[in-house]
Amino acid sequence: MDFDYAKDSKEQRPYEYYLKTYQEIDPKEISERTGFFYDEEKKVFTVVFMGSTYEISFPDYKISHKEDEKGVYPLEEAMNAKIFMVRYLSEKAKAPSSGKFLTYREVPWGEVYFRQFQGRCLMRLAFSYGNKLEAFKKVMTAMGAKPLEQGDCAFELEFMEGFFIRLILWEGDDEFPPSSQILFSDNFAVTFAAEDLAVAGDICINMMKAVERKLS
Incomplete structure (x- = not known):
């Protein structure tokens, strides 16, 4: 699938930075902080992103989708989405919404x-x-x-x-x-x-x- 995001070489540096950070964190800590389920046996996180389910491996950050009717998987193919997610896994935490x-x-x-x-x-x-x-x-x-x-x-x-x-x-x-x-x-x-x-x-x-x- 051809995503029309900017293929900017500047994306590579932040991607590598957050990937290194991700690889150095205990996956259990990531799971507790984000709420994403971590399968210790398979060494993968299960993530739902814009309605599609993905598995993200630890520590190598390989992303694979579970087939669905949309057939479009940006987290697997678009660099801006990959950076967004690896940054979330590396340093962000799930927060509740008030509904506003x-x-x-x-x-x-x-x-x-x-x-x-x-x-x-x-x-x-x-x-x-x-x-x-x-x-x-x-x-x-x-x-x-x-x-x-x-x-x-x-x-x-x-x-x-x-x-x-x-x-x-x-x-x-x-x-x-x-x-x-x-x-x-x-x-x-x-x-x-x-x-x-x-x-x-x-x-x-x-x-x-x-x-x-x-x-x-």
Whole structure:
């Protein structure tokens, strides 16, 4: 599957850094901190990422998926997703959500980085699907997302176990271009930095486009 993420050589250095950190941690500690089940016999973590189940080996960080109807597995193929996950395993911890959702501006440092997030995620989502609501519905349904009564069309997607993203679209017309909003469950702000949330949005949109190609 061809994911349209940037193949930037700068990604290799952080990947190697977090991979080394991951390999030096006790897998039981990782399991307790993240909530991911660790099979000591097989030496793998079981992870659900955007509705697909993966096994991640320890310590070599080999990722394999369990086949499902989507047939799109970014955690196995996209470097930004691999870095996101190995970083989570290396230094982050699962946090509960209160049920509240936040805009990007509401998370710490979100106001500072909002312009980048706007171009990287909000405008990209709006101009990819704001005038293709039926395609948006098909893609989100295929990804196992839950429809919401917001905007002209909206869905809630479980990005990772316990972490939810809401994608909301307003259709464009002759006077106004399409627009979008992306909301994050409030535990994102506890666990991740603002830049991580932009990466999460980027990973979501990349997967949406890959699923759309598969469906067409």
